[in-house]
Amino acid sequence: xxxxxxxxxxxxxxxxxxxxxxxxxxxxxxxxxxxxxxxxxxxxxxxxxxxxxxxxxxxxxxxxxxxxxxxxxxxxxxxxxxxxxxxxxxxxxxxxxxxxxxxxxxxxxxxxxxxxxxxxxxxxx
Numbered sequence: 001x002x003x004x005x006x007x008x009x010x011x012x013x014x015x016x017x018x019x020x021x022x023x024x025x026x027x028x029x030x031x032x033x034x035x036x037x038x039x040x041x042x043x044x045x046x047x048x049x050x051x052x053x054x055x056x057x058x059x060x061x062x063x064x065x066x067x068x069x070x071x072x073x074x075x076x077x078x079x080x081x082x083x084x085x086x087x088x089x090x091x092x093x094x095x096x097x098x099x100x101x102x103x104x105x106x107x108x109x110x111x112x113x114x115x116x117x118x119x120x121x122x123x124x125x
Contacts (some may be wrong), residue, residue, distance in 0.1 A: 001114045002026035004096045009119030012086055016123070020081040022096030022116055033101040034072060035081040037109055038092035038121075045095070047082060047107040059105055064090075086123045091117040 003025035012018055026032065030053055039045040049060045049070040060072050060078040079096065097112035106112070 002029075002032060002098050004098060004114055004116035006094065006096050006116040006119040009094060009121045011122045014086060014088055014123055014125050016042065016086050017082070017084045018086065018121060020083065020096075020119060020121075022079045022081075024077045024079075024098065026077070026098075029077040029101055030074050032098040032114075033105070035106075035112065036070065036081045036096045036098075037095045037097055037112075038090075038120075039095065040089075040092040043092075045109045046107075048094070050105060051079065052105070053101055069117070086121075088123045088125045090121060091123050092121060093112055094121050102103075 005023045008018060008020040035050040036048040037045050038048050047061055051058045051070045051072050051101055067085045072079040088109055095118045096116040098114040099112045
């Protein structure tokens with residue numbers, strides 16, 4: 001497993017922006033698929049975004065497409081989530097997750113065995 005540490009959460013007004021970071025401890029960072037999930041109170045953990053290895057293809061949930069941007073910096077072993085035009089319904093704990101990349105994009109939380117501690121994002125109306 002790889003150790004993951006998220007940062008960058010906070011309180012922001014609707015329409016504002018935040019950037020989340022997830023730093024990975026693993027020196028073989030480029031072997032891992034990095035994914036952002038979120039979990040709102042009383043709801044299941046849901047897929048938000050991922051970026052593939054090599055040629056970086058990005059995938060987003062419909063609820064964040066066009067507003068969030070995921071990227072990865074292999075030199076820093078870090079993946080980022082730029083969140084713009086935030087809405088109150090984006091309020092959740094955001095988690096970074098990782099798994100060895102097997103060529104497929106998995107959107108189910110149970111497919112990932114490495115998780116960060118989570119960072120709270122609160123969007124006020």
